[in-house]
Amino acid sequence: MKKILIGAVLYIITAPFCLAQxxxxxxxxxYGSLPTSVHVFTTTDLIDGKPNIAFYVIADLKDLKLSFTTDTxxxxxxxxxQFYEKNQQPLLIVNGTFFDFxxxxxxxxxxxxxxxVSYNVHTTALKGKDTLLYMHTFRSAIGITKKRKADVAWLYTDSSARFAKAFQQVPGFYKDSFAVVTQKGxxxxxxxxxMQTAISGGPVLIQNTKIAVSNNEEHMFxxxxxxxxxxxxxxxxxxxxKLIILVVQGRMPGIAEGATLTELAKLLLDLGCVEALNLDGGGxxxxxxxxxxxxxPSDKEGQRPVPAVFIIEENK
Known part of the structure; x- marks a missing residue:
């Protein structure tokens, strides 16, 4: 665990200098008719000297004419x-969670x-030298309360409990011989x-207005x-x-190369985020x-089918 914590500190120190603003x-x-509290921005500035195309939407959580929700x-x-049509053509649809192909x-x-309506997978059976052991992880999420306050946290979700439990400091992962989470402490x-609305992914990219990529602690990539x-x-x-939703185009050599997690975190930090997390990427x-x-989208077939999306609706 000491090595993991040291890695996180290094990301906090070095990441802000990885690319120019x-x-x-x-x-x-x-993008048609938009509420006055919602705006769309794009950039084609290079990232780390590589071709880039990125967009972000900024939306005011306090605007009562907007609703923030999800669908699965x-x-x-x-x-x-298809989610757009299923949800009566809302203002915004963006992909969210990871899934099993x-x-x-x-x-x-x-x-x-x-x-x-969906739960984190906290336990994974290990293989090889770790056969008979299980990995227990706590992935991150972004949530919005009824009072329209946002929060990024690491979650424990149990299908027998009404509410998720949240860690405001990264808990890390652990291994043991039990097929369920047992560490009561x-x-x-x-x-x-x-939370009224939330969607999970990982890892966290920004915490307390600093880049702090919790990839190792969430055991992601x-x-x-x-x-x-x-x-x-x-x-x-x-x-x-203000809520920030950012997408970066990629896997298109010479047109849009994509971004690393640290570069993604830097973009969000420059946009003023105090907390932020990565969601499912790639195709x-x-x-x-x-x-x-x-x-x-990078898949040659176009939009990839996904199991969950985050939605912004304009109240009529």
Missing amino acids: VHWLNVDSL TLNRRITPQ ATNRNLNAVIKNGKL LLQRSSKWN SGKAIDDKHPRTAMGYRADG SSCMLVNGKETIK
Whole structure:
């Protein structure tokens, strides 16, 4: 665990200097009628000297004309465009959670209308020299309360409990011989997370206005994978109550290379986020505004079917 904590400190110290601040252009006019509290921006500035295309949407959580929600499917996946039609054409649709390709199973927590409708996978059976052992992880999420306050935390979710439990400091992972989470002392450090809306992914990218990529503690991407450039989806919030939803196009050499997790964190920090996290990326990354794509999805088939999305609706 000491090595993991040291790695996190190094990211806090070195990450802010990894790329110059990019310049963003307002492109509201390309996305139809928008509420005055919602804006769309794009950039084609280079990231680390590589071609880049990125978009972000900023929305005011305090605007009562906006609703923030989620939607999921059960043991199946549909495209963001299909979610858009299924939800009566909302203002914004963006992909969220990770999933199992073989089973279409959602692997992360989702809260809709104050209810847990999907749960984090906390226990994974290990193989090889660790056969008969289990890995226990606590993945991160972004939530919005009824009072429209946002929070990023690491979650423990139990299907027998009404509310998720949240850690405000990264708990890390552990191994043992039990197929369920048993460390009561660890869970006692968590508290009830009473959110109206939430979507989970990981790792956390920003905490307390500092880049702090909790990849190792959430046991997300192995080896040097966090330094690979990919399409990305991320969410965060600012101290003034503005929500930031960011997507980065990628896997298109010479056009849009994508971003590393650290580069993604730097973009969010420059946009003023006090907390932020990574969501499912790669071919899943897709954001629609009034039904129109922002970045171009990297899969040659177009939009990848996903099991859960985050939604912004304009109240009529």
